Amino acid sequence: MADWDYEIFWTETIKHIKGELEEQEFAMWFNIEYLRSTERELIVAVPSSFYRDQVKQRYQSYIENKIRELTGKDLSIQFEVQSKKDPPKTPAAPEKTESLPEQKKPARETKSQKSAKQNHSQLRKDYIFDNYVIGDNNNFASNAAMAIARNPGDAYNPFLIYGGVGLGKTHLMQAIGNYIYENSDQKVIYITAESFTNEFIHAIKEGPSKAAAFKNKYRYADVLLIDDIHFLQKKYETQEELFHTFNALYDAKKQIVFTCDRPLSELKNFSDRLSNRFGKGLNVDLQPPDYETRFAILKMKTEARGVNIPDEVIALVSKNVSSNIRDLESALIKLIAYAELVGKPITVETAQQQLKDVFASPRQTNMSIETIQRVVADYFSLSHNDLKSKKRTQNIVFPRQLSMFIAREITEYSTTEVGQSFGGRDHTTVMHACQKIEERITADPSLESTIQTLIRMIKEYSAKS
Numbered sequence: 191m192a193d194w195d196y197e198i199f200w201t202e203t204i205k206h207i208k209g210e211l212e213e214q215e216f217a218m219w220f221n222i223e224y225l226r227s228t229e230r231e232l233i234v235a236v237p238s239s240f241y242r243d244q245v246k247q248r249y250q251s252y253i254e255n256k257i258r259e260l261t262g263k264d265l266s267i268q269f270e271v272q273s274k275k276d277p278p279k280t281p282a283a284p285e286k287t288e289s290l291p292e293q294k295k296p297a298r299e300t301k302s303q304k305s306a307k308q309n310h311s312q313l314r315k316d317y318i319f320d321n322y323v324i325g326d327n328n329n330f331a332s333n334a335a336m337a338i339a340r341n342p343g344d345a346y347n348p349f350l351i352y353g354g355v356g357l358g359k360t361h362l363m364q365a366i367g368n369y370i371y372e373n374s375d376q377k378v379i380y381i382t383a384e385s386f387t388n389e390f391i392h393a394i395k396e397g398p399s400k401a402a403a404f405k406n407k408y409r410y411a412d413v414l415l416i417d418d419i420h421f422l423q424k425k426y427e428t429q430e431e432l433f434h435t436f437n438a439l440y441d442a443k444k445q446i447v448f449t450c451d452r453p454l455s456e457l458k459n460f461s462d463r464l465s466n467r468f469g470k471g472l473n474v475d476l477q478p479p480d481y482e483t484r485f486a487i488l489k490m491k492t493e494a495r496g497v498n499i500p501d502e503v504i505a506l507v508s509k510n511v512s513s514n515i516r517d518l519e520s521a522l523i524k525l526i527a528y529a530e531l532v533g534k535p536i537t538v539e540t541a542q543q544q545l546k547d548v549f550a551s552p553r554q555t556n557m558s559i560e561t562i563q564r565v566v567a568d569y570f571s572l573s574h575n576d577l578k579s580k581k582r583t584q585n586i587v588f589p590r591q592l593s594m595f596i597a598r599e600i601t602e603y604s605t606t607e608v609g610q611s612f613g614g615r616d617h618t619t620v621m622h623a624c625q626k627i628e629e630r631i632t633a634d635p636s637l638e639s640t641i642q643t644l645i646r647m648i649k650e651y652s653a654k655s
């Protein structure tokens with residue numbers, strides 16, 4: 191694994207730490223830059239030997255623990271002193287702007303993904319890294335996916351991508367498959383959990399030789415990609431079969447990738463031992479894209495279709511369709527179809543008229559939970575990461591419960607979805623939070639007016655962003 195690069199994990203670790211520490215403390219002690227990595231070490235730069243000694247003493251084990259949580263590996267941090275003229279760069283949140291965003295880059299790969307090989311029969315040929323736009327919502331997941339595609343079976347195995355509908359799980363998973371298929375002779379198998387189940391039931395019905403053929407087919411894969419494993423809930427026999435397939439592949443160091451619509455902890459009627467196995471590797475989530483990323487995705491999709499749509503129209507659609515990327519694409523297709531049918535260019539006016547129902551649908555007007563978190567956190571002088579963190583101090587627990595309560599009041603998100611947005615908490619935590627807030631309102635009616643103030647602020651914030 192000589193060419194392994196832990197930079198993405200370093201970036202992610204720093205992001206977590208930034209969310210946990212006071213702003214000042216972070217700015218003071220995390221003037222640390224990633225340099226390179228070896229199999230067991232991450233080498234980072236600090237500005238002076240004094241700084242190095244202080245950081246080592248205060249934070250080395252804290253950082254190493256964080257990295258272990260993310261990678262599952264015991265990596266040690268080595269500090270190199272490198273004086274710099276430039277001031278430290280601390281990651282800053284992207285500013286929200288009404289203007290057109292700069293073009294984001296798709297996830298380009300260094301190796302060419304185009305070759306003379308025939309397309310893989312189970313993989314969509316356009317689901318490749320080159321067509322996958324990277325934004326803050328999927329940065330970690332897509333970088334991890336590329337690292338896995340370059341070293342299948344080596345480091346992050348199994349790899350689980352989870353997140354809500356239409357956020358790019360299948361695309362990313364198939365990009366891994368396409369990359370490996372194009373660049374090696376490894377046998378890549380992609381299947382949805384539903385087809386896996388149907389094939390399994392059919393094979394058993396057909397008798398022992400078909401059942402054996404089924405087992406062999408999956409156990410001799412080099413790379414197994416199974417989409418939508420939440421479908422396996424309650425399918426105990428298929429889970430059992432997959433458990434054995436998993437063990438055979440895992441022991442042989444073959445890469446396994448799964449997608450799921452929720453974190454493993456939220457799967458119901460799912461065997462613990464299977465869930466434990468899946469949880470062994472790297473689990474990453476995909477969040478809904480921000481405005482800039484939506485714009486970049488639409489821009490890329492229009493270019494790929496060879497249609498000419500003004501940037502103002504792309505901006506309008508990106509602003510008004512925020513639920514997921516599939517909805518974004520559907521809106522675009524609707525516009526293109528209309529323009530082709532009536533033979534007219536697409537303008538802001540036609541887009542507004544043709545997509546007015548889409549823009550007004552409850553899915554699009556639904557307030558994002560992140561907006562609620564940001565406004566409530568700001569009100570209580572916290573960072574919005576505090577609300578998603580595991581911290582249980584009273585100054586954080588109350589705003590967190592309040593945010594959950596407001597999310598249930600003014601959005602259509604389920605308790606499961608709300609819980610997931612608060613650091614992957616269970617839906618029962620959300621129910622408990624709502625009950626606690628209701629009890630507090632009964633005991634202290636002035637809380638009701640605080641809640642109304644917050645809701646007004648959230649709506650104003652949302653209208654501006």
Ligand SMILES: Nc1ncnc2c1ncn2[C@@H]1O[C@H](COP(=O)(O)OP(=O)(O)OP(=O)(O)O)[C@@H](O)[C@H]1O
Nearest residue numbers: 321322323354355356357358359360361487515516
């Ligand atoms: N980052 C991205 N860049 C470009 N296109 C994207 C991106 N993410 C998703 N898409 C596109 O959005 C559409 C939906 O993606 P995909 O089917 O992978 O979502 P999903 O999360 O698997 O959804 P589901 O849960 O419904 O199966 C696809 O056309 C995909 O190409």
